[in-house]
Amino acid sequence: MNLEAALRKYYQLSHFRSGQKETIQSILKQKHTLAMLPTGTGKSLCYQLPGRILEGAVIIISPLLSLMQDQVEQMKMKGEKRVVALNSFLTSVEKSRVLRQISQYKYIFISPEMISLPYILDKLQRMEISLFVIDEAHCISQWGYDFRPDYQKLGYIRQKLNNPLTLALTATATEEIRKDIINSLHLDEVEEIIYSVDRPNIAINIEELVHGQEKMEKLLDYIQKLDGQGIVYFSSKKLAEQTAAFLKERSSKRMMAYHGGMSQEDRILVQQQFQTGQLDVICATSAFGMGINKEDIRFIIHFHLPTQLESYLQEIGRAGRDGRQSVSFILYTPGDEWIAYQLIESELADELQINKWKLSLKKYPTFEAWQKKEGFQLEMLFTETQWRVLESYLEPNNKTVPELLSSLEMYNNFRNERVTEKKQKVQELIGWLHSASCRRMYIMDYFGEKYESKDKENCCDRCGLDLSAFFNSRNTNQHKVQVDWQEQLAFILNIKK
Template sequence: MTTSAEHEYEDELSRVAAEKFGWPELRPEQLRAMALLMAGHDVLAVLPTGAGKSAIYQVPALLLDGPTVVVSPLIALQRDQVDGIAGSAAPAAVAVNSALRAAERDQAWRSLREGEAEYLFLAPEQLAKDDLVAELAGLGVSLFVVDEAHCVSAWGHDFRPDYLRLAPVIARLGRPRVLALTATAAPPVRADIAQRLGLREHREVVTSFDRPNLNLSVRRCADEAARRAAVLARAAEPVRGRGLVYTASRRDAEQYAADLAAAGVRAAGYHAGMKAADRDQVQERFTAGELDVVVATSAFGMGIDIPDVRFVLHAAMPESVDSYYQQIGRAGRDDEPAEVVLFHRPRDAALQRFLTSSPPPADTLAEVARAIEDHDGPLPPGEPEELPPARRTRAINLLEEAGAVSAGADGHVEYADPGLTPAQAVAKATATAEARQRLLRSRVRMMGGYAETTGCRRQYLLGYFGEPHEGGCRACDNCLSGVAEPRPAQDAEFPPNSAVAHREWGHGVVVSAEGDRLTVLFDEQGYKTLSLAAVRERNLLSAAD
């Protein structure tokens, strides 16, 4: 409910949106989030892909005294956002990243200092640089925006250790208002985001995850040859309009694209192994309607806002329901019907478990832990020098995630507890890595559950995000075929988002109930689906604080 303090800002926000950006009307969730920011609150906004999350900071930024910093993970996404603002009547936006020449970076900072630019886009790793944070601190930042905020949560599907350093940076900037934005965050992830970013007196604006215009289906395939033939046949149908095909590998993206092109479809592949200019060209051609199908790995899609994508096909099972939801959310943004099909083989889950398994780097952890102990003062960036940079960074990130070390904004690292021994630090980091692996594997199980369910797929999908749905959607294959039976969407004793304790698995949060099954996200074990009958008969769960 909007309070009078928030309501007083709505007319002014609407006026600025119309005058500066040409938006005649703001969506209720956009306006509420903006008004909450203007009233002085930190805000966590969870809005589906294509719902206009960027507007939530673009408009209030013009009413607050001081520049707005936007932490955005991809240079391509930053460029799109900068270009979008450039096409409006708002003050300029600049990005400071590794793609700029020194003169371009100097000009960007100069425009911010002189008030010519209002928005500054940065990648999270940029904020590990002490001189950059010092420069920001002198600008009087009024709003700090964290885009793709699920990346800050260890429970989020795209956790990035660089996001862990944002809370100290926010404090160093004098604690400006904070806006966290994401398209996918179940209740436990939202709580984790708020805690890790240090949100104060924050408010949450969360819209429904339901997309009724998306027809959900799963097609089981006996082997890879059958799947390939089925995907190609479905993607090549001439009356289907533009669409996306997601694959598990770069090689598959290239092969599917070549096969579709050979069949006369205007298709192109897209993956992270391509040159940036080639990726940009594919994206531009698809946006301009020069391509009918883009075949891509998960690298494609962030920031893409094309209203009339009529189908999204998956030629392999994604690693999580979070990723799947985000990818299918690129279909039907015009609210017209769109088709979503997962082409599934039962062995996909085993393959995903293999792909998401990575043992803790015990030797590297030990080397870094000893170097921190042996160094006189905090360990400088780039040490120990004998370790390859990627391995060294992963080890430090693990140690920091485990709370064994703390990293300053200047990149120096020291033990969080001076009494900690290297062996204890390694043990903490190893336990954290193993818990994360259990979480990743549990996400794969949940995605496999979606593929195999005989119930309403929409109920399963929404339940994963903590949103009750009674089933019977009449827009998924199970409901349309009459296979799905109505199942209660929640349990009175264990409602969604309630804290529970398991005798063996410890603390957890109820995610959803589906008929006689209960899904719980446990801190150390990840997602577990339990029989409600067994829970009650054996007294497996109890309420927790």
């Protein structure tokens, strides 16, 4: 089959991007495929085009509601009407209607949580599935930076669906994590299509600053000067909001905050405003970005450290998808790593939380008996994320309390291993920050790649970087830092993480 002709016919495109054609060819040869392609290379085409050719439905597992909605809307705009997202955005009436007509859809986007529901799985088992796609497949691995426990059930889901042809897509995964993905999905004879993680059109600049106030002043300076639209990443929802308000007052840029604590409606509104150019800058937590398919983002700034190189690459990969030169910044002050450590410690329920739960559990014979009388305690004992991981690990339904207590001991070992591993990742990131070598060369070595420099001029701060190339000349006359900032800066920077 002439794939270039199919590309022109269905998508009006003249050529494939890196890795797309090889991935599509592998799928059309009926080979299970794991494709690691750089962010911004159009991974969605790797299942959309085969879906046009193969008989049967394409099931796409997606981790974020915003990502699903974005993909569905884009496909509809391009003329594909047989597409739907099965998620919590649908009302019960809409969901019932979609499930009654499920055989009419070619592309079905669904979360790993929803596909695990028995009545949903039963509907899909009756369909002819030509391709089972796992987007953001690094979420499968418990050692991945964005581990989602429901992703680990996808191997079981595949078996229930009669082991369909499978495509796993990711942008950043070490060899260890790729092996974990393949094993978790129970895949045999997998074709691996691995492209470099390097994005040569994204310059890397890291600045070490003395204290938080200097960092905030530097951020304002860059927000004023940098050309185009950009994203500033924070570890704290509160700080993202406060900083957005602070910068909005003192710069000419249009900006808003975005984080997981906002309502779905507000998140969608901010995302749409950014997509359509009504906002210049988003102050966001890591919840923002995975659902964004915007080609002309020009800069990414990390106000707080990412927790590892994989997540850093994923986040800066939002920039420069049109191939034009873009820039990424990390603004670092000594001690920032402790914020990352605190996030890692709080991600999973700790021993103190577990021991409190144990004391309560021991009064009952089974989990169901405890849940009936004291289930209200879950929200007080654990965060939503902590309980989701804990529940997935324990599978507590229909278990006796002695069985649960035994499983909790093993969970503590799992937690300690994961926390130790993730702290080591932070140390590796700090090592990269302080390294005197080329930033890009270090990253390539981390992923087991050989780096051959092509453009030292726009590489990184270690190789020499002229930041003025990224500044808008119309914004060179900036407001001076005013003394009356100090009170508000102190308020913002003392917010608890």
